[in-house]
Amino acid sequence: MAEEFVITKEQRDENQKKITDLLLSTKRPGMERLVEWIVTKTDFFTAPASTKYHLNCEGGLALHSLHVYQRLSEKVAQGLIKIEPDTVIITSLLHDLCKVNFYVKETKNVKEGTKINQYGKEVPNWVEKEVWGIKDSFPVGHGEKSCWYIQNFIRLKAEEYAMIRLHMGPDKNTYPDPFSETAKIYPSVVAIFTSDIESAYILEEKL
Ligand SMILES: [Fe+2]
Ligand SMILES: [Fe+2]
Structure with a gap:
């Protein structure tokens, strides 16, 4: 990926508005406080998405989250999978919340x-x-930390917890593998995993 890729302040502000509007549209109890925490206590809208891979630029994390939202929404729109609209918003936009106050x-x-x-x-x-x-001040794991941050403010449904916890795909060297076992119950864990890697390795690779 080209290091010089820049997300302008205007684009970052626009992404922030899109993300906060979508999250607040869910009307999930506690969401207003969660959004307020993200906006005032974290660097979610300025953080990169990675140190040297996809979208390693200011505002990369928010843009990546929107890409995953778009990819996951498309899978639902195409009829590949049924996922509640609020679940699409919450899981895609917050799956990498663990990356706030981290870079x-x-x-x-x-x-x-x-x-x-x-x-x-x-x-x-x-x-x-x-x-x-x-600088990881709470190294409990990637999806795990996102779930923990989110559940400080709102309750996640079992499917949403599964999607965020397992969005990175199968764990290595574990049998039975929690990813494939959970995918039998909630195929949406597969849809968010593919949305995430399609965004990071295909879409954002071209930027
Ligand atoms: Fe992730
Ligand atoms: Fe991601």
């Missing part, structure tokens, strides 16, 4: 080509670059 800007020395030094010798050219790092 920090750091400086790092990186090699950028070569230069000729004072003795006429070709040497590596080191430059100081600003990169995204990670």
